[in-house]
Amino acid sequence: MKKLVLPLLLCLSLLLQAQENPLSYVKPITxxxxxxxxxxxxxxxxxxxxxxxxxxxxxxxxxxxxxxxxxxxxxxxxxxxxxxxxxxxxxxxxxxxxxxxxxxxxxxxxxxxxxxxxxxxxxxxxxxxxxxxxxxxxxxxxxxxxxxxxxxxxxxxxxxxxxxxxxxxxxxxxxxxxxxxxxxxxxxxxxxxxxxxxxxxxxxxxxxxxxxxxxxxxxxxxxxxxxxxxxxxxxxxxxxxxxxxxxxxxxxxxxxxxxxxxxxxxxxxxxxxxxxxxxxxxxxxxxxxxxxxxxxxxxxxxxxxxxxxxxxxxxxKELRKIQIESRSKEEKENFYTAMYHAFINPTTYMDVDGAYRGLDMNNHTANGYTNYSTFSLWDTYRALHPLFNVIQPQRNADMIQSMLQHYNQSVQHMLPIWSHHANENWCMIGYHSVSVIADAIIKGNAPFDVNAALDACVATARHRAYDGLGYYMDMGYIPEDKIGASVSKTLEYAYDDWCIAQIAQKIGRTDIYTEFIKRAGYYRNVFDARSGFMRPRLSDGTFKASFDALQTHDQGFIEGNAWNYSLYVPHDPTEMITMMGGKKQFAAHLDSLFTMELPDKYFAETEDITRDGIIGNYVHGNEPSHHVAYLYNYTGYPWKTQERVRMILKKMYHPGPDGLGGNDDCGQMSAWYIFSTLGFYPVCPGSDQYALGSPAIDKATLQLENGKSLVIKVKNQGDKNVYVQRVLLNGQPLREPFITHADMMRGGELTFFMGAKPLKQ
CATH class of the missing domain: 2.70.98.10 (Beta-galactosidase; Chain A, domain 5)
Incomplete structure (x- = not known):
């Protein structure tokens, strides 16, 4: 009798769990x-x-x-x-x-x-x-x-x-x-x-x-x-x-x-x-x-x-697009609260008849798409928009349409940087609209004129008057004695340029590809081999003499320091690792990042860095580090990615008023949590690849807009069993810790087998 009852109770429990309304787990107070x-x-x-x-x-x-x-x-x-x-x-x-x-x-x-x-x-x-x-x-x-x-x-x-x-x-x-x-x-x-x-x-x-x-x-x-x-x-x-x-x-x-x-x-x-x-x-x-x-x-x-x-x-309806199973109530609250926060922004910006005020202060009508506003792109290009390409592709395409209309209405002929309510705020750095556009095009979610989109990306990236771009185009880097936060800007421009090159390559615009793949390598021009860090360079070609790799202000960086930004070459991790001494030395650098203790003087009277969002010198509360834990995958130490990701999930998120280790930034922090809890992350938006991590739930079902489902099963998952032993995609073993967007969109099953000991082979 016991042999019959226990399986029935288990089935009933799983059925009730599947029928649960995820609404009850959302905690907006978080x-x-x-x-x-x-x-x-x-x-x-x-x-x-x-x-x-x-x-x-x-x-x-x-x-x-x-x-x-x-x-x-x-x-x-x-x-x-x-x-x-x-x-x-x-x-x-x-x-x-x-x-x-x-x-x-x-x-x-x-x-x-x-x-x-x-x-x-x-x-x-x-x-x-x-x-x-x-x-x-x-x-x-x-x-x-x-x-x-x-x-x-x-x-x-x-x-x-x-x-x-x-x-x-x-x-x-x-x-x-x-x-x-x-x-x-x-x-x-x-x-x-x-x-x-x-x-x-x-x-x-x-x-x-x-x-x-x-x-x-x-x-x-x-x-x-x-x-x-x-x-x-x-x-x-x-x-x-x-x-x-x-x-x-x-x-x-x-x-x-x-x-x-x-x-x-x-x-x-x-x-x-x-x-x-x-x-x-x-x-x-x-x-x-x-x-x-x-x-x-x-x-x-x-x-x-x-x-x-x-x-x-x-x-x-929106929360059910990802249905998770977990034995932990806290995990469900974390996950569905993260989904809630991820689905707040960008915001609708038009009347019921499609009318809206444009960047040119004239009235326009959105025909055939929903017009959106509130684009915090320096934050959200990293994980939020890639998440939309998985479970909100139609909305993401409409958001890109909105960005392209912003470009059409802009007297500067630039895509949005940080925009809201028909205003461009010019906040933060880079021109990360191009990342959002490239990610959608490369992943096959582009129901818009891709040539016109590429033209808008190119015009934005050639705007010499914008934030040091003239120096960058002429010299291959931004000199710190001319423009502040020069290293951060050079690195982010180089990544955005790589995104432009990917679009051009995909649609056969060879001249554009040649120009921007060259610019994508400009990150090398701010790397100082003697110190082993990205370092501010002056207009005479020399590196800035006074240099503190732990300091943010006056050192060429913004919302990060040399330790963090030296890891920001998402489009060329292999070359970055080689420049920094090879796989073993690079992994040791990552280890130090997570374990070192920053002196108090680096937290003095600034809102940019507080201990709330920090683990060692890893700054989870600021976005430039969000991909860093996944870089171990490129060094032959994927088990360290698994270990670090699970640590960050525990330390930086919990369902309470103080449950976020930094600004949620229009859903970016929450999108990081969603991806990482599911077991993968888009290290380089604009590519079709995700790096695998360590899933923190027992099962998840992603309801895709193409009518298919991706089921993620996690065997033997638990707080101690954070190490991946093997991964099967539709029954076939994955040989490397990566998965493609196309694999996911085909649906099927992704199965992780977990254990308490790292698999170091």
Whole structure:
């Protein structure tokens, strides 16, 4: 009998596990503490609205100097804070810089106060204390009790519409405050202009123009209430708005047009105990009419729970694209939270009819594709976009279409570097749009004009005025005495140029291939054989005399040092290993990277490097090192890759507020986790090869868009059994620790056999 029962129980357990809704394992609160810079609020996959609480909105400057505290609030929320200022509709997820925080709404009771107050004295303004004990954060849903006002706040969203639901106590005057001044990374002159038009007693429209990280950004809105308000008014801090003919009206109360640089408004309601006031708030980059169309199309009714359910069903659909089996609840929470964060950005950037504001500040229409924004490409080219090529290929193709339209609208004729909301921020280095484009083309995911795409890549890479490219093209490297972070830029340009060469080779553009494969070798020009490191070089050809391989600043690097960036030649690892002394010496270098201890002086007063994201001198919190653990595969020591990857997974990720060892960077940190947990990683996007690692789950099924499935089975997997003994692809043994994209897309089974001892042959 026992022989029959035990297998039946096992089958039942596996069946229940397969039927589990992965939604329950997503923890949006993960990464909201310290440097993760994620937000806990409501959004749908790749949604245009990110409706989330702000626990503070710190000014960018204090007393005329940069305020270092502003860095904490890139996403507007820090878990250790005790108060909430309000709920705004736009956020970046996991970035190291910020903007947005548009259209902050706060419900209040009692005496009307139109200033936010302070964190230490919330009673002096409209903010409220709160407790995590009443806080619920789920995909497409957020709830919290605003203790000072005794209001239950609930948020959900569709793609373009935020849906608020506030339950009032009913024993005091009720107000809804709309703060048009509030925002993230607030500069003194960030708010250029705001306009509000009260259409009737339940519908309000308007726009906000800002000059922040995105220097010319306009967002339109339409806001409707579930019941009429009894009165409304404004507080306008720019008194010059009242000069001239407008003084004929009392604009402070019940006047239907409000405008100014510093504008806060309020709407009064009569409420019964326990009554809910609902707000639908839609966005558009084109017009208030577009925002209203988005609102009426996406959420025509007032059923909050139905909208929440629809949003969560969208998340369930996306999360089920990879179904994992694991005996560890924590592993499931890590994995599906990583998938959640990976599917937030890039964000939809167009109305329901396809209209959007372009980089040229004109209105355009996306025909036959979804237009996207929020491209943090220095981060996301490494793993996020390659992940999309596996399980989100159609979306990734649309994202590339969006990049190509950015190029067409750019007066500089360049692909995006770091762009959002019809603005180019020029943040970070390289021109990694070309990596995203090359990766898609090489992997056969290119339903667009590949010749036009190559032309855009080439024009971008030949733009002599951009960040030292003229020096790079003329001298074969960027001199540090002319342009800072010269080594990092030279190395990243060389990789991007290799990507361009791969496209040209694939489509037969021989002249382009010849030009850019030569440029792809320029990494050699900043390697100093005497020190064994990549090193800043001066315009006279000599290497910079004062050199510290552990230092980042003033040493030719950005978000990394010579130890890390000397390992950044993803397109030519064989030559890199040879330059650095051969396989044995290179592996020893990698060992030292992970085991050395950095002195405290290298962590002094900088947000670029903190101990939170560091293992030895390996900086997982900054992206240039994300491929490094997989480099052992090229040295004959793949078991060390397996060991290091499993260590990083354990040290850098866990399902808690401080569960990310650095900025999630629009999903890049999470994409690294997904790939590495599955057992492989794209060391060099733009090639069709993945390096194998050490899978950390028992089984995974990838539902591919071509209708096939890739099943990853892991035999004898566990915390001690991290070493791969052998790997079978559809029953055939793999002889090297690599797999191709084509192999994966054909579907079938990839089986890992694990053990407690490394296989060193």
């Amino acid at each position: 990464g909201t503490q310290k440097m993760g810079h994620t937000y806990p609020g409501a959004t749908v996959p790749f949604g245009m609205v990110q409706l989330s609480p702000e626990t503070d909105t710190i000014p960018y400057e204090m007393n005329g100097k940069y305020n270092p505290d502003v860095y904490k609030y890139c996403a507007g929320y820090q878990y250790e804070d005790k108060t909430i200022v309000g709920f705004s509709h736009t956020h970046f997820s996991g970035t190291g810089h910020s903007d947005l925080g548009d259209f902050l709404i706060m419900p209040t009771t009692g005496k009307l106060q139109l200033n936010p107050g302070t964190a230490t004295h919330p009673e002096t303004g409209y903010r409220s204390s709160f407790s995590h004990s009443t806080e619920v954060a789920e995909p497409a849903y957020y709830k919290v009790k605003l203790d000072d006002h005794n209001i239950l706040a609930e948020l959900t969203a569709s793609n373009r519409v935020g849906f608020h639901q506030y339950t009032f106590p009913g024993n005091e005057p009720a107000h809804i405050i709309l703060d048009m001044m509030s925002g993230l990374y607030n500069y003194d002159n960030k708010n250029v202009w705001s306009f509000i038009r009260v259409e009737n007693d339940s519908l309000v429209t308007g726009f906000r123009q800002t000059n922040g990280w995105g220097r010319t950004r306009i967002v339109y809105f339409a806001m409707t209430f579930s019941k009429p308000f009894t009165a409304y008014g404004q507080q306008n801090y720019a008194q010059d708005v009242y000069k001239g003919f407008w003084r004929k009206f009392d604009q402070t109360r019940n006047f239907p047009e409000m405008a100014g640089k510093q504008l806060r408004t309020y709407f009064d309601f009569n409420t019964a105990p326990g009554e809910k006031i609902q707000i639908k708030f839609a966005l558009s980059s084109v017009s208030t009419a577009g925002a209203l169309r988005n609102l009426r199309t996406e959420i025509p009714g007032w059923d909050f729970n139905a909208v929440k359910a629809a949003g969560q069903e969208l998340w369930s």
